[in-house]
Amino acid sequence: xxxxxxxxxxxxxxxxxxxxxxxxxxxxxxxxxxxxxxxxxxxxxxxxxxxxxxxxxxxxxxxxxxxxxxxxxxxxxxxxxxxxxxxxxxxxxxxxxxxxxxxxxxxxxxxxxxxxxxxxxxxxxxxxxxxxxxxxxxxxxxxxxxxxxxxxxxxxxxxxxxxxxxxxxxxxxxxxxxxxxxxxxxxxxxxxxxxxxxxxxxxxxxxxxxxxxxxxxxxxxxxxxxxxxxxxxxxxxxxxxxxxxxxxxxxxxxxxxxxxxxxxxxxxxxxxxxxxxxxxxxxxxxxxxxxxxxxxxxxxxxxxxx
Amino acid sequence: xxxxxxxxxxxxxxxxxxxxxxxxxxxxxxxxxxxxxxxxxxxxxxxxxxxxxxxxxxxxxxxxxxxxxxxxxxxxxxxxxxxxxxxxxxxxxxxxxxxxxxxxxxxxxxxxxxxxxxxxxxxxxxxxxxxxxxxxxxxxxxxxxxxxxxxxxxxxxxxxxxxxxxxxxxxxxxxxxxxxxxxxxxxxxxxxxxxxxxxxxxxxxxxxxxxxxxxxxxxxxxxxxxxxxxxxxxxxxxxxxxxxxxxxxxxxxxxxxxxx
Numbered sequence: 001x002x003x004x005x006x007x008x009x010x011x012x013x014x015x016x017x018x019x020x021x022x023x024x025x026x027x028x029x030x031x032x033x034x035x036x037x038x039x040x041x042x043x044x045x046x047x048x049x050x051x052x053x054x055x056x057x058x059x060x061x062x063x064x065x066x067x068x069x070x071x072x073x074x075x076x077x078x079x080x081x082x083x084x085x086x087x088x089x090x091x092x093x094x095x096x097x098x099x100x101x102x103x104x105x106x107x108x109x110x111x112x113x114x115x116x117x118x119x120x121x122x123x124x125x126x127x128x129x130x131x132x133x134x135x136x137x138x139x140x141x142x143x144x145x146x147x148x149x150x151x152x153x154x155x156x157x158x159x160x161x162x163x164x165x166x167x168x169x170x171x172x173x174x175x176x177x178x179x180x181x182x183x184x185x186x187x188x189x190x191x192x193x194x195x196x197x198x199x200x201x202x203x204x205x206x207x208x209x210x211x212x213x214x215x216x217x218x219x220x221x222x223x224x225x226x227x228x229x230x231x232x233x234x235x236x237x238x239x240x241x242x243x244x245x246x247x248x249x250x251x252x253x254x255x256x257x258x259x260x261x262x263x264x265x266x267x268x269x270x271x272x273x274x275x276x277x278x279x280x281x282x283x284x285x286x287x288x289x290x291x292x293x294x295x296x297x298x299x300x301x302x303x304x305x306x
Numbered sequence: 307x308x309x310x311x312x313x314x315x316x317x318x319x320x321x322x323x324x325x326x327x328x329x330x331x332x333x334x335x336x337x338x339x340x341x342x343x344x345x346x347x348x349x350x351x352x353x354x355x356x357x358x359x360x361x362x363x364x365x366x367x368x369x370x371x372x373x374x375x376x377x378x379x380x381x382x383x384x385x386x387x388x389x390x391x392x393x394x395x396x397x398x399x400x401x402x403x404x405x406x407x408x409x410x411x412x413x414x415x416x417x418x419x420x421x422x423x424x425x426x427x428x429x430x431x432x433x434x435x436x437x438x439x440x441x442x443x444x445x446x447x448x449x450x451x452x453x454x455x456x457x458x459x460x461x462x463x464x465x466x467x468x469x470x471x472x473x474x475x476x477x478x479x480x481x482x483x484x485x486x487x488x489x490x491x492x493x494x495x496x497x498x499x500x501x502x503x504x505x506x507x508x509x510x511x512x513x514x515x516x517x518x519x520x521x522x523x524x525x526x527x528x529x530x531x532x533x534x535x536x537x538x539x540x541x542x543x544x545x546x547x548x549x550x551x552x553x554x555x556x557x558x559x560x561x562x563x564x565x566x
Contacts, residue, residue, distance in 0.1 A: 028530030
């Protein structure tokens with residue numbers, strides 16, 4: 001009989017009951033899923049991207065399902081800093097679950113301002129810095145695919161926040177390890193990866209792109225092996241924790257990330273498919289640790305054999 | 307709303323290419339009101355990450371049913387559902403039709419399988435009125451008996467004239483509206499976008515009220531992903547995106563900002 005495993009983790013000083021978070025953009029701001037998912041059971045909740053003022057997002061159609069995933073171009077519609085804090089933080093503070101706010105800006109100054117504003121807000125455990133959204137014309141992925149811009153931006157935001165800072169890296173770069181290292185040197189406390197992959201679908205009858213934004217970001221099980229590889233490379237390049245995400249539908253998908261080097265994981269698109277996914281993944285990780293006689297998640301992190 | 311594992315009771319063709327999927331789903335059936343929908347995980351739809359939304363056709367005791375027509379990959383996979391299968395369902399979702407706004411002279415306007423939530427509606431109110439059912443051919447006209455047995459007057463139109471009057475449902479509606487004196491009609495409509503828009507424009511122009519059930523491609527179905535948004539005018543005149551799955555799917559015609 002093996003001893004009880006501890007599935008709690010600590011990422012960038014944020015204590016989590018388990019290593020499974022919900023990924024930004026796939027869980028709204030919390031209340032949307034409160035009837036279906038026990039928010040107290042989540043490792044952490046990462047809310048949908050917030051910029052300074054309310055943002056309208058893109059025109060419709062904004063989402064299209066493809067084989068093994070979906071492409072979205074929501075365009076970061078959101079309530080802005082004040083709207084989020086007033087409308088959603090009272091709800092989120094009811095739970096014993098860390099709240100990580102995904103933030104973005106149209107330029108460096110907006111990123112800095114948003115980060116600084118959240119320093120005064122009560123109940124926020126950390127900031128995920130979105131430098132890799134493929135769906136906004138300015139900001140977004142432009143920062144995430146240029147090594148110098150990414151490092152400069154992370155350094156500037158670092159100076160404006162005392163909260164744990166977790167840049168979310170773009171997957172579509174030739175050497176993600178260089179970006180991971182640059183982020184660490186610029187002051188990141190942890191890293192999230194991967195964001196969605198730039199993608200598009202064309203209607204062959206009209207010969208037009210299906211999405212109003214023409215291109216969007218691919219997520220879902222189709223991107224899981226790409227994400228595992230990027231997490232593996234990034235984790236080797238840094239000593240800060242990496243949060244692995246991309247196409248997790250099962251505990252086995254999550255365990256691959258952990259073995260590749262992720263200290264925690266996030267479930268994204270699968271929240272839409274089955275809101276029960278997070279609980280299944282948590283239970284499956286706990287069962288795996290027991291079966292392999294591992295006392296904690298950390299014993300498994302980066303344990304890949306080569 | 308909640309997740310319910312429903313059991314398939316029956317699954318039969320009900321006319322033309324339309325099927326009724328009857329589920330034992332006591333929790334969802336008890337809570338459902340007309341105009342709401344369920345978000346189904348289609349079994350054996352490999353590589354699919356999104357559920358599919360269906361208006362609730364019937365909800366009584368522990369039974370709930372939906373009507374659908376095979377139009378794509380998702381509904382083709384639906385055809386393989388067998389009696390006894392378990393179907394994973396989130397529901398009931400959405401706001402539903404306002405039942406107390408119906409007045410004395412309701413007009414229900416249905417296109418194709420859009421008739422399903424209107425049949426549910428017709429059976430949940432005390433008032434009786436007129437139902438306009440339109441389709442491409444006689445094979446697309448469903449649920450006539452549902453309304454007639456409840457005492458509603460049914461007017462059928464088909465584009466090819468194979469049943470009822472030949473033409474669009476809105477032409478029959480126009481002819482009827484011209485004969486109406488006294489209590490102005492209140493419309494409840496569900497069907498293709500073009501039909502909804504035509505009904506809505508007529509109602510707005512005449513100063514009538516029209517409750518339209520919008521159909522948009524949905525992601526999560528619970529208001530989180532912001533995929534199925536529609537521009538809606540607020541009381542102060544400002545226009546903002548509203549979520550069809552959560553704030554709708556029923557909106558009053560005068561607040562809808564249709565695309566150019």
